[in-house]
Amino acid sequence: MIFRNMFILLATIIFCLNAVAQKNPEPDRVIEYKNTPQGKLFLHTYYPDDWKNTDKRPAVVFFFGGAWSGGSYTQFSRHADYLASRGMVAFCADYRTKKNHQTEPKSCVSDGKSAMRWIRGNAD
Numbered sequence: 168m169i170f171r172n173m174f175i176l177l178a179t180i181i182f183c184l185n186a187v188a189q190k191n192p193e194p195d196r197v198i199e200y201k202n203t204p205q206g207k208l209f210l211h212t213y214y215p216d217d218w219k220n221t222d223k224r225p226a227v228v229f230f231f232g233g234a235w236s237g238g239s240y241t242q243f244s245r246h247a248d249y250l251a252s253r254g255m256v257a258f259c260a261d262y263r264t265k266k267n268h269q270t271e272p273k274s275c276v277s278d279g280k281s282a283m284r285w286i287r288g289n290a291d
Contacts, residue, residue, distance in 0.1 A: 191244040210260055210282060215252065227255055231243060236265045
C-alpha cells in the first residue's frame, strides 16, 4: 500500500514538473500594427511550416484575457502554434491594458478593432 501511494505521488510530481517546464513557442514574425501614445502594439504571428506569402489561408486572432486590466499575448501562443501546425495563420494581438498602459476599456476595444482592420487589410 505504501509503495502504491509513493508511486502515485512520484508520478504526479513528475507529470507536474514536465507541464511547468514547457516553454511557450516563439512567434514566426512580430508585426507592428499600431503606434499609440503609450507605445507600439504588435501582432505575434504563427505561420504553417509550408506557408508562402502568396497563400490564401484561414486565419485566427487571439486576444488575451484579463478584463482589460493586464495580460500577455503568450496566454494563447501554444494555441496559435498548434493551429499554425494545422494549416492556419494565427495571430496573438497585443493591446493596451490598464496595468501596463493606464488606459480605459474603450482604448482596449479600439486596439482590437485596429488589429482586425490591419489583418483584413493585409490578407490579400
